[in-house]
Amino acid sequence: MKRVKPVKENCIGCHLCELACLTAHSASGDLIIAYTKERPAGLSPCKTVIHRGDSAVALSCQHCADPKCVHACIAGALFRDPASGRIEYDEARCVGCWSCIMACPFGSIGRDPAKGKIFKCDLCKDRGSPACVEVCPNAALVLENDE
Secondary structure, eight states, X not given: OEEEEEOTTTOOOOOHHHHHHHHHTSSSOOHHHIIIIITXXXXXXXXXXXXXXXXXXXXXXXXXXXXXXXXXXXXXXXEEOTTXXXXXXXXXXXXXXXXXXXXXXXXXXXXXXXXXXXXXXXXXXXXXXXXXXXXXXXXXXXXXXXX
């Protein structure tokens, strides 16, 4: 199972990972349009940089071995893909109960108020590799394979 692991010792809190995630999941694929037009309309990055004093760390879905979010999802909208091991999200099945948000120990599932649904990291499955890892200048995000 591949996961994006944060390396907090390397993170300087630049937020480039958030911008790369926002762009990768935007309809336009353009950073300026994604930030100035799509973000105000509800687009959010799946990656969140948390600051504590002088330290920072970028967090997102860890595609856990024992996913609390999947167990909490009453609609079956969250499930593990048997082929990739990713925790997948089927937006059409989501009922907006937010149980998964409360269950996630990393706080990595976001609420989309415009849709009344959630959003979460999908490891940029349509790109082949996570945009956040590619853009990080300090190797503060690393794509690891647990196998």
